[in-house]
Amino acid sequence: MLRKNLLLTLAAAGAVVTMLACGAGSGDTSSSVTGGDAKPVESAAPEKTTAVAKIGQTVTLNNDGLGENDIVEITVTNAKQHTKEPGSFGSKPERGVFLVLDVTVVCKQGTYHANPYNFKFVAKDGTVSDGAFATFKPELHATDLSAGQKVAGKIVFDVSKAALTGGRIQVDGIGLDYDKPAAYWAL
Structure with a gap:
């Protein structure tokens, strides 16, 4: 009988681990836009929306899953193109231009790990680009924030000029949705 109870306990624990690993209980990140026209776009789950903002607008991310209650405001501004990294030894973009934002x-509440790798460039055709290895100061550095704290800096992408038309900047979700798009800024 002890062996049967142990097997049932292990099976139940395995089911809980599987549910957490597969994302059951996740999907608690939501986003909204302030400072202009908000255009929520339906995502894979019908009850969730992914905010689409214009450059210069602030997006608010909320995470209220698994006992967390985090609120973060993110603003992306000043999209500029460069053909060379600053400095006498500055590199040139491999794909066309450096897009610097x-x-x-x-x-605002809870905690947040701000990181330049939370952002991606998404072309109109769906091609995704991570940040470029180029330095435009001041850089956005990976920083752990608590309520009331903020950080600012530049992020850089190496993209073709053609990809800029219809392109978007994506920020990843927070909490268990860290690997899913939470919001976009249209260029």
């Missing part, structure tokens, strides 16, 4: 992250 200013990002401000404000943690």
Whole structure:
């Protein structure tokens, strides 16, 4: 009987681990836009929306899953193109241009790990580009924020000029949705 109870306990624990690993209980990140026309776009789950903002608008991310209650405001501004990294030894973009944007992250409640790798460039055809290895100061550095703290800096992408038309900047979700798009800024 002890062996049967142990097997049932292990099976139940395995089911809980599987549910958490597969994302059951996730999907608690939501986003909204302030400072202009908000255009929520339906995502894979019908009850969730992914905000689409214009450059210069602030997006608010909320995470209220698994006992967390985090609120973060992110603003992406000043989209500029460069054909060379600053400095006498500055590199040139491999794909066409460096797209440089200013990002401000404000943690309103809870905590947030601000990181330039939370952002991606998404072309109109769906091609995704991570940040470029180019330095435009001041850089956005990976920083752990608590309520009331903020960080600002530049993020950089190496993209073709053609990809800029219809392109968007994506920010990843927070909490268990860290690997899913939470919001976009249209260029």
